[in-house]
Amino acid sequence: MKPFLLIIYMLLSTAAISQNTFRAVIRDDKTNLTLAGATATIPDLKIGASADSGGLLTIKNIPNGKYRIQLSFIGYISTEKTFTFPLKESAPLNLSLEPNGGELAEVVVQSTRTNQNLRDIPTRIEVLPLEELDEKGTMKPGDIKMLLGESTGIAVQATSAVSGSASFRIQGLDSRYTQLLKDGMPLYQGFSGGLSILQISPLDLKQVEFIKGSASTLYGGGAIAGLVNLISKTPENEPELTFLLNGTTAKGTDASGYYAQKWKHIGTTIFGAYNYNGAYDPSGQGFSAIPQTTRYTFNPKIFLYMDEHNSGWFGVNSTYENRYGGDMQVLEGNSDPIHQYFERNRSYRVSTQLSFTHKFVSNSSLNVKSTVGYFDRNLSMPGFVFAGHELSSFSEVNYVNHAERSDWVAGANLITDNFTTTNPANKYNYSLTTVGAFAQNTFKAYKWFSLESGLRADYNTPAPNGKPDGVFLLPRVNGLFKISEHFTSRVGGGLGYKMPTLFNDESEQDGYQNIAPLNIGAVKAERSAGANADITFRGALGDAFISLNQLFFYTHVSDPLVLQNTSFINAPGYLTSKGAETNIKLSMDELSFYVGYTYIDAKQHFNQQIFTQPLTAKNRISFDATYEIEGQLRAGIESFYTGQQLLSDGTIGQGYITFGALIQKMWKHLDVFINCENITDRRQSRWQNINSGSISNPVFREIYAPLDGVVVNAGLRIKVLKKP
Numbered sequence: 001m002k003p004f005l006l007i008i009y010m011l012l013s014t015a016a017i018s019q020n021t022f023r024a025v026i027r028d029d030k031t032n033l034t035l036a037g038a039t040a041t042i043p044d045l046k047i048g049a050s051a052d053s054g055g056l057l058t059i060k061n062i063p064n065g066k067y068r069i070q071l072s073f074i075g076y077i078s079t080e081k082t083f084t085f086p087l088k089e090s091a092p093l094n095l096s097l098e099p100n101g102g103e104l105a106e107v108v109v110q111s112t113r114t115n116q117n118l119r120d121i122p123t124r125i126e127v128l129p130l131e132e133l134d135e136k137g138t139m140k141p142g143d144i145k146m147l148l149g150e151s152t153g154i155a156v157q158a159t160s161a162v163s164g165s166a167s168f169r170i171q172g173l174d175s176r177y178t179q180l181l182k183d184g185m186p187l188y189q190g191f192s193g194g195l196s197i198l199q200i201s202p203l204d205l206k207q208v209e210f211i212k213g214s215a216s217t218l219y220g221g222g223a224i225a226g227l228v229n230l231i232s233k234t235p236e237n238e239p240e241l242t243f244l245l246n247g248t249t250a251k252g253t254d255a256s257g258y259y260a261q262k263w264k265h266i267g268t269t270i271f272g273a274y275n276y277n278g279a280y281d282p283s284g285q286g287f288s289a290i291p292q293t294t295r296y297t298f299n300p301k302i303f304l305y306m307d308e309h310n311s312g313w314f315g316v317n318s319t320y321e322n323r324y325g326g327d328m329q330v331l332e333g334n335s336d337p338i339h340q341y342f343e344r345n346r347s348y349r350v351s352t353q354l355s356f357t358h359k360f361v362s363n364s365s366l367n368v369k370s371t372v373g374y375f376d377r378n379l380s381m382p383g384f385v386f387a388g389h390e391l392s393s394f395s396e397v398n399y400v401n402h403a404e405r406s407d408w409v410a411g412a413n414l415i416t417d418n419f420t421t422t423n424p425a426n427k428y429n430y431s432l433t434t435v436g437a438f439a440q441n442t443f444k445a446y447k448w449f450s451l452e453s454g455l456r457a458d459y460n461t462p463a464p465n466g467k468p469d470g471v472f473l474l475p476r477v478n479g480l481f482k483i484s485e486h487f488t489s490r491v492g493g494g495l496g497y498k499m500p501t502l503f504n505d506e507s508e509q510d511g512y513q514n515i516a517p518l519n520i521g522a523v524k525a526e527r528s529a530g531a532n533a534d535i536t537f538r539g540a541l542g543d544a545f546i547s548l549n550q551l552f553f554y555t556h557v558s559d560p561l562v563l564q565n566t567s568f569i570n571a572p573g574y575l576t577s578k579g580a581e582t583n584i585k586l587s588m589d590e591l592s593f594y595v596g597y598t599y600i601d602a603k604q605h606f607n608q609q610i611f612t613q614p615l616t617a618k619n620r621i622s623f624d625a626t627y628e629i630e631g632q633l634r635a636g637i638e639s640f641y642t643g644q645q646l647l648s649d650g651t652i653g654q655g656y657i658t659f660g661a662l663i664q665k666m667w668k669h670l671d672v673f674i675n676c677e678n679i680t681d682r683r684q685s686r687w688q689n690i691n692s693g694s695i696s697n698p699v700f701r702e703i704y705a706p707l708d709g710v711v712v713n714a715g716l717r718i719k720v721l722k723k724p
Contacts, residue, residue, distance in 0.1 A: 172602035246715030251278030291325030493531030
C-alpha cells in the first residue's frame with residue numbers, strides 16, 4: 001500500500017510543479033500609464049485574464065512549454081508575444097501596447113514651432129498621419145487635391161472647366177484666405193499659388209497639419225481661414241527605397257521613387273515623379289474633363305547632424321508642367337475654323353529651403369529657416385496670352401524655450417513677393433515686402449488648463465489704403481481644458497488680415513483676360529476676426545474605441561475684395577462664415593468607421609443686404625469604413641454627400657453623392673492596390689451641358705460637381721529597402 005501512495009504523491013507533485021503563472025503589468029507605450037482592463041489570452045490553452053486597476057494581470061495553470069500570448073485593449077493595437085515556461089524570472093513583466101490609429105499616439109506637430117505633443121497644445125490642430133497619407137497616396141498619387149477635398153470643412157473648387165485647375169477653401173472662405181506651407185515655409189503664395197494643389201504629390205509627405213480659423217499670428221497675413229502645413233519625410237536610422245507605379249482608366253500614368261538614408265553626420269531624401277494624363281472626356285460633349293498633362297517633379301534634400309547641438313537641412317523643390325485642355329478635336333491635333341478653343345498652362349517652379357537648429361544646454365533652441373522661390377507660368381487661349389514670373393522669399397529666425405510650466409517662442413521674419421508680367425508686358429507688376437515680429441507663450445496654469453497667447457506685428461510696404469503706416473497688430477489666444485480622462489475642449493480666436501492681390505479664384509476663372517491692374521495703395525487690406533470652440537470625447541464604447549469631436553466656428557471679414565466689372569474693389573460691407581464640424585471615429589480591432597459632417601452658413605453683407613455666398617454647400621457628409629490587418633491587407637469603402645449650392649447666376653446646383661472603394665494587399669517588399677472613385681458616375685455633365693456658348697466661343701458654367709466620372713486606378717508599390 002505504501003509504494004502505491006508514494007507513486008500517487010509523486011505524480012501529483014510533478015503536476016503541481018508543471019503549472020506556471022504569468023504575471024505582467026500592461027502600459028501605454030507612449031505615456032507609460034498602466035492600462036486597467038487590458039486582456040491577455042493564450043489561444044492554445046483557451047485561458048486568459050484581465051488587468052486590475054494597477055494594470056497587473058495574472059494567468060495561472062500554464063503547463064511547461066512555449067506559448068503565444070495575445071495582448072489587447074480597446075483603442076490599442078493588439079500584439080502577440082511568445083514565452084517559454086517556466087519563465088526565468090518570477091517578477092511581473094512590463095509589457096506595452098501602442099495606441100490604435102493615432103487616436104492617443106505621440107503626434108508631434110510643427111505648425112506652432114514648439115514641436116509639442118498634439119494633446120498638449122491649446123491651438124486646435126488636425127493631423128493626417130503617415131498611415132492615412134499612405135492610403136491617400138494610392139488613391140491619387142499625382143497631387144493632393146483628393147487629400148484636401150475629403151477633409152471636413154475643406155472644399156476643392158474647380159477654377160476651369162477644361163484645364164482641371166482648382167483651389168481649396170476652408171469653411172466657405174475663398175482660397176486666397178488660406179496659407180499653404182511646406183515644412184513651415186510659404187512656398188505657394190501669390191501668383192505661384194494658382195496651380196499649387198495640382199502640383200504637390202503626397203508621396204514624400206509624412207504628415208499634414210490643418211489649423212482652421214485665423215492663424216495670421218503664426219505666419220503673417222493671409223491665414224484668415226486657416227493654414228495647411230505639409231511636413232516632408234525625413235531620413236531615419238534604416239534606409240528606405242520605394243517605387244510606385246500607377247495607371248488609371250482616365251488615361252493617367254504615375255511613376256515615382258523615394259529614397260532616404262541616414263548616416264552618422266549626414267542624411268538624404270530624394271523624391272522624383274513623372275505624371276502623365278491623356279485628354280479625357282467621359283461625357284462626349286467635346287471638351288476635356290481632364291486635360292492632357294505632363295509633369296516632372298524632383299525634390300532632393302541633404303540633412304546635416306553636426307553634433308548633439310547643431311543640425312540642419314537644405315532642399316530643392318522643382319516642378320515642370322504642361323497642362324493642355326479644351327476642345328478634344330483641337331487637343332487631338334485636328335483643329336479647323338470651328339474647333340479652335342484650348343487652354344494651355346505651361347509652368348515651372350523651383351524653390352530652395354534651408355533650415356538650421358542650434359540646441360542650447362538648457363531646454364531651448366535657436367532656429368533659422370529660409371526659402372527662395374521662382375515661379376514662371378504661361379497661360380494661353382485663342383487670341384490671348386497671359387504670362388509672368390514671380391520671385392518670392394521667406395526668412396525667419398526664432399528662439400524657443402521650454403520650461404516646466406511655460407513655453408516661449410519669439411522671432412522675426414522677412415517676406416518678399418515680386419511679380420513681373422511678361423505678357424501683357426508689365427501690366428500687373430507689383431512688389432510687396434513684409435517685416436514681422438512675433439511672440440507666443442504657452443502657460444500650463446493647472447493640470448487641467450493651459451493658455452496659449454500670441455502677438456504679431458507686421459509692417460508692409462507698400463501700405464494699403466486706410467493704413468498709411470502699413471502696420472497690422474494681430475493678437476491670438478487659445479485655451480485647452482482637460483475636463484476629465486475622456487473629455488477635452490479647446491476655445492480660441494484671433495485677428496487676421498490679407499494684403500490686396502488680384503490672384504484669387506475669380507481671376508483664375510476669368511483666365512486673367514478681363515482683369516484690370518490692381519494698385520495696392522488704392523485698396524484696403526481685408527481684415528478678419530475669428531473664433532472657434534470644440535469638445536472632444538475619447539474612450540471605450542463596449543468593445544470599441546470611439547473618438548468624437550464637435551467644432552463650432554465663426555469668421556468675420558471686413559472690406560472683402562470683389563470683382564466689379566473688370567476691377568477688384570472693396571465691397572461695401574463684410575463677409576461672415578459660421579458653422580459646425582462633426583468628426584466621429586469608431587475602432588474595433590482591425591475594423592474602423594469614420595463619419596464627418598460639415599455645416600457652413602457663409603453670407604455676404606453688402607449695402608445693408610444679405611446674400612448667400614455662391615459655390616458653398618451648406619451641408620457635406622463623409623463616411624469611411626476600413627478593414628486593415630497591419631502590414632498585410634487594407635480594404636475600404638467611402639461615400640461623400642455634397643448638398644445644393646447657390647451659383648453666381650442665381651440658379652441652384654444640385655446635391656450629389658459619390659462612392660469609392662479601395663483594396664490593397666501588402667507583402668514585405670510589394671504592395672498591390674486597386675481603387676475606384678465615383679462608382680455611381682456622378683458628373684455635372686450628366687445633368688447639364690457645361691458649355692452654354694458655341695464650340696468656337698464656349699461660355700462655361702460654374703463647376704460645382706465632378707466632371708471626370710468613374711475612374712479606376714491600380715498600381716504597385718515596390719519596397720526595395722523597407723523600414724522595419
